[in-house]
Structures are given as C-alpha cells and as structure tokens.
Amino acid sequence: MYIKNCWYTVAWNYELEDEGLFKTSVLNEPMVIYRTADGGYAALEDRCCHRGAPLSKARREGDDLRCMYHGLKFDPSGRCVEIPGQPKIPANTCVRSYPVVEKHSWIWVWMGDPAKADVALIPRGMALDTPGFKSRSGFIEYDTDYQEVNDNLLDFSHLAYVHPTSFGASEDWAYTRPKIERLDRGLCVSRYVRNQDPAFGDKGTGKLDLWSSYDYQVPGVMLLHSHALLAGSADINNDGPPDLSKTPSLFTQYSCQAVTPLADGRSRYSFSILMPDVFDDDWVDEFWKGARQAFDEDREIIEAQYKVKLRTPDRPMIATSFDAGLGQFRWMIDKLIREENTEVAAAARGDVPLVNLPT
Amino acid sequence: MYIKNCWYTVAWNYELEDEGLFKTSVLNEPMVIYRTADGGYAALEDRCCHRGAPLSKARREGDDLRCMYHGLKFDPSGRCVEIPGQPKIPANTCVRSYPVVEKHSWIWVWMGDPAKADVALIPRGMALDTPGFKSRSGFIEYDTDYQEVNDNLLDFSHLAYVHPTSFGASEDWAYTRPKIERLDRGLCVSRYVRNQDPAFGDKGTGKLDLWSSYDYQVPGVMLLHSHALLAGSADINNDGPPDLSKTPSLFTQYSCQAVTPLADGRSRYSFSILMPDVFDDDWVDEFWKGARQAFDEDREIIEAQYKVKLRTPDRPMIATSFDAGLGQFRWMIDKLIREENTEVAAAARGDVPLVNLPT
Amino acid sequence: MYIKNCWYTVAWNYELEDEGLFKTSVLNEPMVIYRTADGGYAALEDRCCHRGAPLSKARREGDDLRCMYHGLKFDPSGRCVEIPGQPKIPANTCVRSYPVVEKHSWIWVWMGDPAKADVALIPRGMALDTPGFKSRSGFIEYDTDYQEVNDNLLDFSHLAYVHPTSFGASEDWAYTRPKIERLDRGLCVSRYVRNQDPAFGDKGTGKLDLWSSYDYQVPGVMLLHSHALLAGSADINNDGPPDLSKTPSLFTQYSCQAVTPLADGRSRYSFSILMPDVFDDDWVDEFWKGARQAFDEDREIIEAQYKVKLRTPDRPMIATSFDAGLGQFRWMIDKLIREENTEVAAAARGDVPLVNLPT
Incomplete structure (x- = not known):
C-alpha cells in the first residue's frame, strides 16, 4: 500500500534528454516521461491500450507518441489521436496520463486524483543551481x-x-x-x-x-x-x-x-x-x-x-x-493511506463526490 | 490451455543428428526425440518412470534408451524392456510416448489422443528441398x-x-x-x-x-x-x-x-x-x-x-x-479447446468411449 | 518437513577461521557460527532482533557479536548485552541460539529442543586426524x-x-x-x-x-x-x-x-x-x-x-x-517427524510438559 495523493520524484531534470523518452516506474506503475515543446512534461502509462506494447518504445512525433507496434498515436494527455487505417477513434482509446512538474531540479509525478495535484504539496527543497x-x-x-x-x-x-x-x-x-x-x-x-x-x-x-x-x-x-x-x-x-x-x-x-x-x-x-x-x-x-x-x-x-x-x-x-523517528513516520504514512482508503470507500458508497480519480 | 489433438512442429529435420537425442518441450511437456533405425522417429517423455531422472541424459542402445541413473531400458514405444537385477518388469513400468512424423522437412509431434493422430491434419507446407x-x-x-x-x-x-x-x-x-x-x-x-x-x-x-x-x-x-x-x-x-x-x-x-x-x-x-x-x-x-x-x-x-x-x-x-484476423484465430483455438474438454468430460461420465487417451 | 531433534553437520572444523564468522543455513534457518575463546562454538540466528539486519555482517567483540546497523550487542547465548544509548535492555531482546558441538572433525548443530541435545545421538564417524x-x-x-x-x-x-x-x-x-x-x-x-x-x-x-x-x-x-x-x-x-x-x-x-x-x-x-x-x-x-x-x-x-x-x-x-534401502530410510525419517509432531501437539494440549522448545 502506498499514498496515492502525493508527489513522487522520478528523476533529476538533467536525466530527461530533450527528444528522448524517460522510462521509469512509480508504485508498480511503469510510465514514460518526456519534455514537451512548451517547456513542460508529459507522463504516460507505459502500455498502449491496443495490444499492450510499451510506449517507452514509441516514436516521438512532436509532442505525441506513436506506438511502434501497430501505429496508434497518443497526445500528451493520453488521448489516442490516430489509428492508422481506421477513421473512427472510440472514446475509450486512451492511456493514463499523470500530472508531472519540475521543482527543485527534480521531476515530480502525482500518482493519485489529478484534481488534487497541488504543487504546494511538494516538500521544501533546493535546486541544484541555487545561486551562491x-x-x-x-x-x-x-x-x-x-x-x-x-x-x-x-x-x-x-x-x-x-x-x-x-x-x-x-x-x-x-x-x-x-x-x-x-x-x-x-x-x-x-x-x-x-x-x-x-x-x-x-x-x-x-x-x-x-x-x-x-x-x-x-x-x-x-x-x-x-x-x-x-x-x-x-x-x-x-x-x-x-x-x-x-x-x-x-x-x-x-x-x-x-x-x-x-x-x-x-x-x-x-x-x-x-x-x-x-x-x-x-x-x-x-x-x-x-x-x-x-x-x-x-x-x-x-x-x-x-x-x-x-x-x-x-x-x-x-x-x-x-x-522514535521511523516509527512516527511509518505511522504517518499508514494514516494517510487509511484516510485515502476511507475516502475512496465513502465515494464508492456515494457519500462523497469522487472527482477525477484515475482508474 | 492448449489444443491437444494437434500436430506441433518441434524441429527442422536437420536438427536431429543421426545418433543424437533431441531434447525439447511442447505444451509444458519435456520430451526427447530421436531417429530410429527404420528411418522413423521416437518421442518419449523426458522422465524415467523409476526415480524421475531425465531420459535426455540416457544412453542410446540401438533404438532403445538406457536411463543413466539406475539403468532401466525403454523401447521407442516407451515400454521398459529391462530393469537391471530384476527379472520381472511390472506392466506399469513405462514412459509416455508421442506420435511423431516428418513432413515438409519438419518433425511433428501429436500431443493428444494417439488414436486420433491423423497425418492428414498436418497443414499444407513446402519441404526445404522442394524441386525448383x-x-x-x-x-x-x-x-x-x-x-x-x-x-x-x-x-x-x-x-x-x-x-x-x-x-x-x-x-x-x-x-x-x-x-x-x-x-x-x-x-x-x-x-x-x-x-x-x-x-x-x-x-x-x-x-x-x-x-x-x-x-x-x-x-x-x-x-x-x-x-x-x-x-x-x-x-x-x-x-x-x-x-x-x-x-x-x-x-x-x-x-x-x-x-x-x-x-x-x-x-x-x-x-x-x-x-x-x-x-x-x-x-x-x-x-x-x-x-x-x-x-x-x-x-x-x-x-x-x-x-x-x-x-x-x-x-x-x-x-x-x-x-479481425487474430480475433478470429483466437476464437478458433478456444473453440477447439472447448470441444476437446467437452469430449473428455463426456468420456469421464461414460457417455462416450474414450480410446487411448494418454494419461 | 524435517526432523528437528537431530544433529546436522554444518562444516568441517577447519572451515571456521579463528576470528571469522561462518554463515550458513540449516532447515531454512540462516545462522552464523563462530569459535569462542573457551574452545567451544556459538551458533546464532542470522537476524538481529531489532530491525532484522543479518548478524553474519556483525563485528566480533570477544565472544560477542555487535550488529553493524545500529550497534546492538549479543553474547553467545543470543542475549542482548548492549543497546547503544539505551540503558535498559528489555528481556525479549535476544536472538535464537543453537546447541553446537564439534565431533569427528565436523561442526554439528541441533535444530530442535535444546534440552534434548544429547551428543550421544551424533552418529558414528572418524575424525580426519584419526591416528594411523x-x-x-x-x-x-x-x-x-x-x-x-x-x-x-x-x-x-x-x-x-x-x-x-x-x-x-x-x-x-x-x-x-x-x-x-x-x-x-x-x-x-x-x-x-x-x-x-x-x-x-x-x-x-x-x-x-x-x-x-x-x-x-x-x-x-x-x-x-x-x-x-x-x-x-x-x-x-x-x-x-x-x-x-x-x-x-x-x-x-x-x-x-x-x-x-x-x-x-x-x-x-x-x-x-x-x-x-x-x-x-x-x-x-x-x-x-x-x-x-x-x-x-x-x-x-x-x-x-x-x-x-x-x-x-x-x-x-x-x-x-x-x-529397498532408500524406501526404508525415507519411512524412518517420516516416522521421526510424525513422532515429533505428535509430541508437540500433545504438549500444546497440555498432556506433556514441553521443556525448552525454541520458538
């Protein structure tokens, strides 16, 4: 069990090359991360929704990824924007995307409800290029x-x-x-x-x-x-x-x-x-x-x-x-996990509106 | 789950050396295959029925295999023909044998009921030495x-x-x-x-x-x-x-x-x-x-x-x-597996005489 | 399943260096064995009871072992004799120790009830330095x-x-x-x-x-x-x-x-x-x-x-x-295991006083 509504560091910013794909995994979820033309980042699940080929082997086409098995193309939000030879793209043809930001020279990925991905929750830190x-x-x-x-x-x-x-x-x-x-x-x-x-x-x-x-x-x-x-x-x-x-x-x-x-x-x-x-x-x-x-x-x-x-x-x-320290910290993590599970269970019962929780 | 009543290719004919033992596995069943003096082939389960030593480590004695742990000898049909130091050989002292044929330069093994091993079920093909x-x-x-x-x-x-x-x-x-x-x-x-x-x-x-x-x-x-x-x-x-x-x-x-x-x-x-x-x-x-x-x-x-x-x-x-193609083919394989299972279940109930199904 | 009330050889006596720790495992139980100053041996479970670090990475301090993660020190009986920075040592701060003896040039460890560790149960043998x-x-x-x-x-x-x-x-x-x-x-x-x-x-x-x-x-x-x-x-x-x-x-x-x-x-x-x-x-x-x-x-x-x-x-x-031989011996081992289990079950019911059975 892990805290989902949390930012996790995946890389130092210099580990992501301009045109490259950075393949990693967080909480058992493989993903591929890359820089976009606007200076931001995209983080997609490392699995094409068609036959499951990994998108870390995809070809970049601008800010999109083209799966190199049968050619489906995905934009940075995970939406499929092309199926070769098939004009109609069903709405469920998409892969999961993750909120991703750079701060303190680290790339951070949010693993829970995207609606809750508040950058203010990123802990204090110091960038590698801090002046002085x-x-x-x-x-x-x-x-x-x-x-x-x-x-x-x-x-x-x-x-x-x-x-x-x-x-x-x-x-x-x-x-x-x-x-x-x-x-x-x-x-x-x-x-x-x-x-x-x-x-x-x-x-x-x-x-x-x-x-x-x-x-x-x-x-x-x-x-x-x-x-x-x-x-x-x-x-x-x-x-x-x-x-x-x-x-x-x-x-x-x-x-x-x-x-x-x-x-x-x-x-x-x-x-x-x-x-x-x-x-x-x-x-x-x-x-x-x-x-x-x-x-x-x-x-x-x-x-x-x-x-x-x-x-x-x-x-x-x-x-x-x-x-004492490690005991308190483990207790704190367990508490956050318990609270998340309670929230999810309440939403499943209909007590609480659940917004944007990825499936 | 796999189709049992089916021919599976195990090797090109040139992969089997004249006097050698070819060790392979089909549908999770390890086996040892070799040429016999009459120009045919024998395929035996890769497990001596005595203490389980692999027959792929056996010694060839003509068309027979001698297990190199305690010396039991098996003929190409899998029947034990000698237990050193023990004159009487119980009837159940045998290993499984598989129907095996050569066609289109391939060696084929039949994994199901030997009585149904019809070579006409081998798909069309072309031998490596096809004239022209x-x-x-x-x-x-x-x-x-x-x-x-x-x-x-x-x-x-x-x-x-x-x-x-x-x-x-x-x-x-x-x-x-x-x-x-x-x-x-x-x-x-x-x-x-x-x-x-x-x-x-x-x-x-x-x-x-x-x-x-x-x-x-x-x-x-x-x-x-x-x-x-x-x-x-x-x-x-x-x-x-x-x-x-x-x-x-x-x-x-x-x-x-x-x-x-x-x-x-x-x-x-x-x-x-x-x-x-x-x-x-x-x-x-x-x-x-x-x-x-x-x-x-x-x-x-x-x-x-x-x-x-x-x-x-x-x-x-x-x-x-x-x-479309792969979907139809997977459906076809599933259907053949279902039919085999239905047949086996009917035989188990006594509805159908089940002939020669290997155990 | 294994016989517990039994001596097991773990090493030739020359495999244990004077000051070294010999790391091994018997019946799935990793342990660390070493010579003590009195010419005897100590055998301890290879797991510090604090955070589980292996004692085979410990530092010897005389006849004691100091865990090299957080510094707990154990004597040859497995008792913790020092927790750095904490004056009081709770009674349960200990690791399992095993009876261990040398005979016939072999080091033997007893895996069951220490109260039953009778050296007369060690089978006949001949030391490597037997005269003649x-x-x-x-x-x-x-x-x-x-x-x-x-x-x-x-x-x-x-x-x-x-x-x-x-x-x-x-x-x-x-x-x-x-x-x-x-x-x-x-x-x-x-x-x-x-x-x-x-x-x-x-x-x-x-x-x-x-x-x-x-x-x-x-x-x-x-x-x-x-x-x-x-x-x-x-x-x-x-x-x-x-x-x-x-x-x-x-x-x-x-x-x-x-x-x-x-x-x-x-x-x-x-x-x-x-x-x-x-x-x-x-x-x-x-x-x-x-x-x-x-x-x-x-x-x-x-x-x-x-x-x-x-x-x-x-x-x-x-x-x-x-x-015949292997069959009788397997039967004999199974019988000893059955008897041990019966004894343990009887003790659990309170029929028999169970002395010193390690947990």
Whole structure:
C-alpha cells in the first residue's frame, strides 16, 4: 500500500534528454516521461491500450507518441489521436496520463486524483543551481522497499556503525538522541553531536560540535542542513538552532534527498549536496566522494536487512528508543493511506463526490 | 490451455543428428526425440518412470534408451524392456510416448489422443528441398506465449512500424485491410499493397503492386505466397489472386512458418523461405538477411508486449479493425479447446468411449 | 518437513577461521557460527532482533557479536548485552541460539529442543586426524533437497551407470543386491561385488571381491568401510564381514559422508576418505581424485532428477527391488517427524510438559 495523493520524484531534470523518452516506474506503475515543446512534461502509462506494447518504445512525433507496434498515436494527455487505417477513434482509446512538474531540479509525478495535484504539496527543497552554492547530485537504486530507506534516514544512530570512515562518524552518533518535531506531512529531526574530531578539512580548529537538522516529509523527501561549530557551541545555543553570530559556522552544507518506491521491493534514492561557493571544489569533491561511499554502505546493509525481512515477514522487530523517528513516520504514512482508503470507500458508497480519480 | 489433438512442429529435420537425442518441450511437456533405425522417429517423455531422472541424459542402445541413473531400458514405444537385477518388469513400468512424423522437412509431434493422430491434419507446407526452389531456414525462441506470435503474424499492419527497413515496408501496410477467409482449421489472409517502391532487387520496373496470401492454421502454421507485380496489377486482377499470364510476377517467394508453445511463456518460431531457382543466390541471401532481421524485430516488440501483459493481465485490450484476423484465430483455438474438454468430460461420465487417451 | 531433534553437520572444523564468522543455513534457518575463546562454538540466528539486519555482517567483540546497523550487542547465548544509548535492555531482546558441538572433525548443530541435545545421538564417524590414517576431505552443494542425495547414497546400483570410469564400477553393481539391516536411527547396508577387475592400483592380483558396508543414519550420515579381497573371499566369508586373517585385504578405506538440508531445494554434501598410513600419498590422491569426480557425476544426475521432480511433483515413482534401502530410510525419517509432531501437539494440549522448545 502506498499514498496515492502525493508527489513522487522520478528523476533529476538533467536525466530527461530533450527528444528522448524517460522510462521509469512509480508504485508498480511503469510510465514514460518526456519534455514537451512548451517547456513542460508529459507522463504516460507505459502500455498502449491496443495490444499492450510499451510506449517507452514509441516514436516521438512532436509532442505525441506513436506506438511502434501497430501505429496508434497518443497526445500528451493520453488521448489516442490516430489509428492508422481506421477513421473512427472510440472514446475509450486512451492511456493514463499523470500530472508531472519540475521543482527543485527534480521531476515530480502525482500518482493519485489529478484534481488534487497541488504543487504546494511538494516538500521544501533546493535546486541544484541555487545561486551562491556549488552542488553535486546523483542517484542509486535499491532492491528494497522504500520504507527501509526511510527507516535508515530517520535514525542517524546507524552512522556510528555503517559510516565510521566514509562520513568519519564516531560512536557518539549512536548515543545522541535527536529532537523530533512534527511537521504537517513529516518530521523535523535535529541534534548536536558534541566534541567531535574534525572529519573533513581539518583547519586546526580543535574539537567541533556538529549540528544537523532535517525536514523529512512524505513519501520520503529530506532537506538537511548541517553546521560544524567550535566545541561548546551546543551549550551556547542551548541545544537549539545555532545563532551563527555567536557561534560561527566552520563548515556547512545542505543536502536534498528523496526516496521513491519504483515497485514493491525496488526503490530509487536521489541525493544532492549544496555547499556555499566559498568552499573550493576539492573540498566539495572530497565530501561528495565520502557521501557516495556512504550511500553504497547504506545500500549494502539495507539490502541485506531486506532479504532477511522477505524471509521472515512475520517475525516481530523489537523497538529501541532510537526508533522514535521511523516509527512516527511509518505511522504517518499508514494514516494517510487509511484516510485515502476511507475516502475512496465513502465515494464508492456515494457519500462523497469522487472527482477525477484515475482508474 | 492448449489444443491437444494437434500436430506441433518441434524441429527442422536437420536438427536431429543421426545418433543424437533431441531434447525439447511442447505444451509444458519435456520430451526427447530421436531417429530410429527404420528411418522413423521416437518421442518419449523426458522422465524415467523409476526415480524421475531425465531420459535426455540416457544412453542410446540401438533404438532403445538406457536411463543413466539406475539403468532401466525403454523401447521407442516407451515400454521398459529391462530393469537391471530384476527379472520381472511390472506392466506399469513405462514412459509416455508421442506420435511423431516428418513432413515438409519438419518433425511433428501429436500431443493428444494417439488414436486420433491423423497425418492428414498436418497443414499444407513446402519441404526445404522442394524441386525448383532455393530455400533458407532457421528458428528462434521467444519468451512469450505462442499466441502473441500468432497475433503478430495475423496482422501485417505491424510491418509499417516494426519492419520499415528490414522488409522495406511502407506505412501503406497499416492502411491496407486484407481479405480474410475461413479455412477448416484456420484462416486465409490475402491483400494487395498498391504502388510500392521496390524494396529488394530494384530492376528499374517502377512502382509495384505487392500481392501476398497465406494460410494460417492451428496451432500456428503459416504457408505464405507472395508476388511483386507491376503497379496496376491489383486492379487488373480485381483484387483477386494474380493471373500471372496477364500480370507477370517480377519477384515471388514462399515462406513456411510455425509457432510452437514450448511451455507457458516460451515459444519456438520456425521459418523458411523458398524462391524459384532462377533467382541468384545473392538475391536469396539478401532477402533472407532482411527476413532474419525482421524476425528479431518481431521478437523484440512481442517480448516487450508480453512483459506488459504479464504485469497487467486484467487490463482490457481495445480492439481496432485490424484485429479481425487474430480475433478470429483466437476464437478458433478456444473453440477447439472447448470441444476437446467437452469430449473428455463426456468420456469421464461414460457417455462416450474414450480410446487411448494418454494419461 | 524435517526432523528437528537431530544433529546436522554444518562444516568441517577447519572451515571456521579463528576470528571469522561462518554463515550458513540449516532447515531454512540462516545462522552464523563462530569459535569462542573457551574452545567451544556459538551458533546464532542470522537476524538481529531489532530491525532484522543479518548478524553474519556483525563485528566480533570477544565472544560477542555487535550488529553493524545500529550497534546492538549479543553474547553467545543470543542475549542482548548492549543497546547503544539505551540503558535498559528489555528481556525479549535476544536472538535464537543453537546447541553446537564439534565431533569427528565436523561442526554439528541441533535444530530442535535444546534440552534434548544429547551428543550421544551424533552418529558414528572418524575424525580426519584419526591416528594411523591419511585423510582427504571436502564438500559440495546441491540444488536439490537432501533426500535426493540420501536416495543416491542408499542405492549403489547407480555406480554402474553414473560412475563407470570415476570409480571404475562395472555393471555388476546394478545386479548385486545388498544386505540391509535396521539400526536404531538408520540402516546398515553391506555387499560383496564378486570377481571384479582392479580399478585402482592394480598390483597383479587378478580378480577381486569388493566388500563394502556402511551405516547410514538420520538425517543422512554415512560411515563406510570397504575392502578389496582376492576373488573367492566372498564365498570363504559366506557373504559375511570379511575375516581378514583368512582373506587378507589388498586395499581398504573408510569414508565419512553427511548430507545437510540447508534449505528446501538446497543441500550440502560433506565427505572424507581415510586410508591406512601404509598407502602412499599418490595412491590416496588418485583415489580421491576419482571420488571428487564421482561426487560431481552424482550432483549432475541428481540435480537433473530434481528439476524433473519439481516439474512433476504429483507423478508416481515406480519402485524397483533396489529401492529397498532408500524406501526404508525415507519411512524412518517420516516416522521421526510424525513422532515429533505428535509430541508437540500433545504438549500444546497440555498432556506433556514441553521443556525448552525454541520458538
């Protein structure tokens, strides 16, 4: 079960070539996405309604797609506009289209009722070309459900064991409980890890207090901000967000990350880092190299965990106090799914007018 | 579900080596086929009745097969003729054998009641060594059900999109509806495609009318005949079969093709072309090269289509007017299956004597 | 279904490195095994009870394992002894541990009620370092159930067809019925094969009578002893165990073999040979080379047989007189499983106090 009325990231904007077709899948629904002449996007179900041939093998004809099996042609809305050799086109000759927009350098697809596809529901983020920043970005795919990746990102205690070298994380990460605040469709997770050795770009500053804080919003979108401060800064700020006028930042970065369920047991994990222009490229590259290594470390342990889960689906998981974040987030996703199902059931009974829900 | 009382092609005759065992599968039933000393063939279930070891790993001893696990020996009828160390052979010690014959250079196996295995039910065809012709032949296997391949061969409108270069097919193929006639266990599909540019071996003739006609019979056996005629010939012949005394043929070929369900989701597609001896080898080879490329093009789109079908088994297919042939043929196969099931059920009730139905 | 109250071999003792973790699976239950400082062993379920990460990726800390996802630490009994950042450890924070011992150079794991784990139930065997013997040992894995391997080892008539060269076995093996005696949890299978050509190390002795006898005990543990004797020895010994004072042994060997169900459809087959020190190394190596080849020959036919079985699970197997041994052994295993289930059911009703049955 997945939230349907939700925006899901499918790609970085630069992954879609001007004339090409981008083939992907969200919530088990294969689709093909492409840029249109007006600067927008079209996202169509990857299945011709005639004999089921995939439209990801179609030929582009302007903003339309021509199926390369028997030649049916579809416009960006999914309507069939030509059946070769047959003048009349029945009204049901169409394929599903999805609302699709670009924001924060990501392409987002809406999987539920198109009438509810409000771009204001896209979580906060930072475009790769945000002025004043240097950015790096990429993605990997996981053979796991997306929730296992969400779990990972909502409990940074794993840094102590999974990323001791790539992120230079000490075991203190496993002993530092974050502050977790509720957002409208997510959580905000913040912490100081005190008195750490510098992991990157040691400038002779001595010990550091590492502050980090991130929004984590459904279905799995993170905007993280972190500062390295002189040791003692956490106390000066009373464990709250740093006042940089009192406790100057020695190092800072933003990171945008998003997890998308491509299908059951298959996920896409997109990520970027952004650092102020004042940092030189070597430093950005060094940090990025560590981050890439860390993402592979995550994948390795999460895929191993997921294999165990597939084998033992009925075994309980014994919670620890560090599961607070992931537990709340799973509860939030389940609640949104339940509400959607209630709404759909009510509409089926006739209690509620159901507008435009795709079938 | 498949038609049981039916001949299925399993191989070209040259694929069976004199002393070798040919391992294959038809309708999910693995079998081993070999030539016998009398010039005939034997086809046995690929499973020893003792402990289930495959007979495709057996040792030939004359016309018999010796299982290479514990040494049971079977004759071409499937009867066990020796159990090492055990003088008495119980009557039920046997493996299933299948009626098997050679015709039109193909080896055919009958999958139903052996008493009904009438060679007259083998569809029309042309042997590879038909006097007066040069032939080429081959086969490929598909990761699809056989019906998807039948569908493809019963709707040549796909030539316009799948084979624009390999067969040099213009988009006119997608706009030209064929004449479809009912045969006893199949269809005859005929058409002219008018006013086409020569695709192979242009001899400065100008535009051509392309006539083609094929039998397509259960379970999926095609005998195709085609002529390239001077433009205008279709009108002279009133869209009927060409009278070559009035409209001489500039190019002609026959093609035999057969689709066999090896198993659910796995098919074998055999094909040949035959051209009159007057055509030089280069021309035959050039045409054959295009045909081989075209068969791979078919496989690519059909396997892609089949993957979509596996994923969306309950989604409807919206018919177009070009689906007439494939629709009738699927109906015909379903009807034969229904009739067989009715007959078996009646026999089970005792209404009808059931002779020799293999168990 | 498997016998639970039973010792299963998981490895040769030399497969466990001093500081390493040995990852395996028995009866579909993945586990991790390691040596402890006291010279013993620990065997833990390969699943952290927190979020399910595999403990085979854990870090050893002395005799404890630290899960490398979030840092929970477990002792050799499976008890959690540390949750980083959480002082209180709930009592249910533990993973399953298995009784594990070393005997006959093998590591054995007990899969049932720990209270019943009596080392006296380990079948007879010979350690690789038995004084007076040279030994060779190894293992292979099979894509079959373990019962197919048991079947193979309980019917040596297959030697005639599967191992004519590797073991130099003549077809007489397929015509010689063994004597089969019942043991407490197994069978003893003995035979002479008379008047055979020497297969290994011909010393100009002329024809030989080959005597062999083996214990075969649940779940699939063999201790085999064989002698090559001068032709005529079988008669002198009245087909009984050879009296070596009357019929001297020209060649003798022991072999220990064990089959372990790693999982449904996946088995481990371990084997050794032991020959008296008087045999020179070349001869031992030559015999071992043949044995290794023979084990691969077995694997090939058994895996082929198993594939057929998976495809035709409901087809009967027609028994021959040579199936007596495997038939009795399968009956014996089924009986032990039935008895265990009866006992568990009675305990569930409260008829019987059930002690320590792992959940």
